[in-house]
Amino acid sequence: MNALRSDSTGDPAPLRWALTLLALAFLGLFVVLPLAAVFGQALAKGWEAYWAAISEPDALAAIRLTLLASGIAVLSNLVFGVAAAWAIAKFQFRGKNVLITLIDLPFAVSPVIAGLIYVLVFGARGWFGDWLDAHDIRIVFAVPGIVLATIFVTFPFVARELIPLMQSQGTDEEEAGISLGAGGWQVLFRITLPNVKWSLLYGIILCTARAMGEFGAVSVVSGHIRGQTNTMPLHVEVLYNEYNFAAAFAVASLLAILALVTMAAMSLLEWKMRRVYSELQAEASPEA
Amino acid sequence: MRGNWFQRYSILPGFWPSFGLSMLYLSLVVLIPLSAIFLKTAALTWPRFWSAVTSPAVVASYRLTFGASLGAALVNAVFGFLVAWVLARYRFPGKRLVDALVDLPFALPTAVAGIALTSLYSENGWVGRRLAPWGIRVAFTPLGVLVALIFIGLPFVVRSVQPVLEGADRELEEAAASLGASRWQVFSRVVFPMVRPALLTGFAMAFARALGEYGSVIFISGNMPMRTEITPLLIVAKLEQYDYAGAAALAVVMLAASFVLLLAINLLGSYSRKYMEAQ
Numbered sequence: 218m219n220a221l222r223s224d225s226t227g228d229p230a231p232l233r234w235a236l237t238l239l240a241l242a243f244l245g246l247f248v249v250l251p252l253a254a255v256f257g258q259a260l261a262k263g264w265e266a267y268w269a270a271i272s273e274p275d276a277l278a279a280i281r282l283t284l285l286a287s288g289i290a291v292l293s294n295l296v297f298g299v300a301a302a303w304a305i306a307k308f309q310f311r312g313k314n315v316l317i318t319l320i321d322l323p324f325a326v327s328p329v330i331a332g333l334i335y336v337l338v339f340g341a342r343g344w345f346g347d348w349l350d351a352h353d354i355r356i357v358f359a360v361p362g363i364v365l366a367t368i369f370v371t372f373p374f375v376a377r378e379l380i381p382l383m384q385s386q387g388t389d390e391e392e393a394g395i396s397l398g399a400g401g402w403q404v405l406f407r408i409t410l411p412n413v414k415w416s417l418l419y420g421i422i423l424c425t426a427r428a429m430g431e432f433g434a435v436s437v438v439s440g441h442i443r444g445q446t447n448t449m450p451l452h453v454e455v456l457y458n459e460y461n462f463a464a465a466f467a468v469a470s471l472l473a474i475l476a477l478v479t480m481a482a483m484s485l486l487e488w489k490m491r492r493v494y495s496e497l498q499a500e501a502s503p504e505a
Numbered sequence: 506m507r508g509n510w511f512q513r514y515s516i517l518p519g520f521w522p523s524f525g526l527s528m529l530y531l532s533l534v535v536l537i538p539l540s541a542i543f544l545k546t547a548a549l550t551w552p553r554f555w556s557a558v559t560s561p562a563v564v565a566s567y568r569l570t571f572g573a574s575l576g577a578a579l580v581n582a583v584f585g586f587l588v589a590w591v592l593a594r595y596r597f598p599g600k601r602l603v604d605a606l607v608d609l610p611f612a613l614p615t616a617v618a619g620i621a622l623t624s625l626y627s628e629n630g631w632v633g634r635r636l637a638p639w640g641i642r643v644a645f646t647p648l649g650v651l652v653a654l655i656f657i658g659l660p661f662v663v664r665s666v667q668p669v670l671e672g673a674d675r676e677l678e679e680a681a682a683s684l685g686a687s688r689w690q691v692f693s694r695v696v697f698p699m700v701r702p703a704l705l706t707g708f709a710m711a712f713a714r715a716l717g718e719y720g721s722v723i724f725i726s727g728n729m730p731m732r733t734e735i736t737p738l739l740i741v742a743k744l745e746q747y748d749y750a751g752a753a754a755l756a757v758v759m760l761a762a763s764f765v766l767l768l769a770i771n772l773l774g775s776y777s778r779k780y781m782e783a784q
Contacts, residue, residue, distance in 0.1 A: 241603065309513040322535060395516050430617070436741070454724075
């Protein structure tokens with residue numbers, strides 16, 4: 218059977234080699250080289266310059282702000298994601314598909330537009346501009362604006378990881394829990410969330426990575442005040458535009474390491490999640 | 506049966522709190538701020554709106570943004586298909602690492618990608634240096650915009666085509682081959698039609714993503730007026746001049762373009778499915 222398969226549907230060896238090399242060359246040019254460039258340029262002036270670039274006060278302030286903004290964004294999107302997935306996956310109601318589409322909406326919006334909307338609402342000439350000014354509250358060109366823009370661009374990540382899995386798991390276990398006298402929170406924390414833990418973690422990691430790396434939306438609302446409203450990607454931009462390339466790439470390399478860790482975690486979790494889904498399928502058709 | 510016109514009855518608790526919280530959060534964070542774009546644009550008179558979205562610099566930016574996005578999506582359709590094919594059908598050392606690397610453009614912050622590509626493709630960069638003798642300049646030209654958009658769109662086609670190729674029933678190909686079809690006939694008549702919807706979806710996602718891209722492009726493009734300014738950059742420029750209404754008007758045009766694109770793709774997708782069922 219295997220011999221037949223490789224004879225009739227396998228490609229001849231020279232073609233196989235040519236296609237593989239072409240694909241690897243494409244990935245090498247567009248993926249490996251840029252990654253190598255980040256680390257190469259970061260260390261171009263040696264380890265001491267590298268360390269100085271990532272430990273100077275403005276860089277540390279940028280790291281702190283990035284951690285703060287992404288922490289708040291991930292937490293609030295996590296609460297929203299679990300609530301939305303509970304409502305959508307465990308209940309039947311009208312307009313459910315519209316709600317799912319609306320949750321995905323931030324993916325279809327350019328990051329620049331994501332920043333623009335908050336300037337239009339909270340900016341000096343925006344809807345609440347005068348009121349905020351009178352009460353001395355700053356949202357745009359300050360930390361709250363950065364947090365809002367970060368929340369917007371990472372809005373769907375947790376919800377869209379949870380919804381499909383929770384829908385396919387159905388409500389039998391939760392209903393059993395309720396009829397045996399468990400409360401709603403108990404069911405959520407003892408049954409539903411443990412069942413989706415890998416997908417939940419996957420969503421959180423994706424959300425965190427995207428939140429820390431967001432540039433366009435945050436750039437529009439930040440105002441680029443050094444040491445105050447610069448996140449790590451914005452700090453990279455400022456250094457780069459000052460022709461301080463080694464320092465820009467040093468901070469960028471931290472973000473690249475974050476990306477690599479994220480990818481490793483994603484690969485691991487994808488493997489775990491495949492097992493959850495195949496167990497689901499096995500339960501659905503036990504005789505197969 | 507209890508329940509009402511809106512929600513079917515369930516013994517599970519917490520529908521209204523979770524639904525209400527979701528709607529509240531969605532409205533406050535996404536829907537109401539997004540509506541500001543349309544309300545701000547509606548404040549413009551028609552002639553002012555028209556002149557804001559059709560000034561020469563803006564039209565030049567549409568041409569670049571749409572042209573480079575389309576070009577990058579096409580390149581990704583071809584090479585993304587190739588990468589998906591190689592990953593799904595062949596075995597070679599280091600394949601799992603290569604597979605993981607495909608996701609890098611998703612994970613790498615766009616500003617980092619932007620400065621990395623610029624340093625590679627500028628005239629004294631590692632790649633730019635080798636292209637310069639042939640008179641090819643990439644950084645600070647429209648070609649640079651294309652390169653950045655190829656980078657960020659790369660995973661979309663691979664990740665939508667690869668699972669279809671992996672899940673495809675090889676017996677169909679075996680049947681075609683045993684009935685005398687050549688390898689090329691099997692590919693073009695059996696394999697390709699099977700993957701076409703996924704390929705189209707991946708192409709569309711790469712295209713849509715490229716239209717709105719900002720971070721990776723602005724470094725390598727050099728932002729020269731009329732030549733290498735993308736539309737999102739013009740939105741930022743208008744905002745910096747406090748031309749809120751002009752920025753909102755451009756945003757409306759871009760949102761409309763993405764919407765039409767997504768609609769077209771959905772129609773193409775359902776057409777493709779019908780075509781397959783008819784076969």
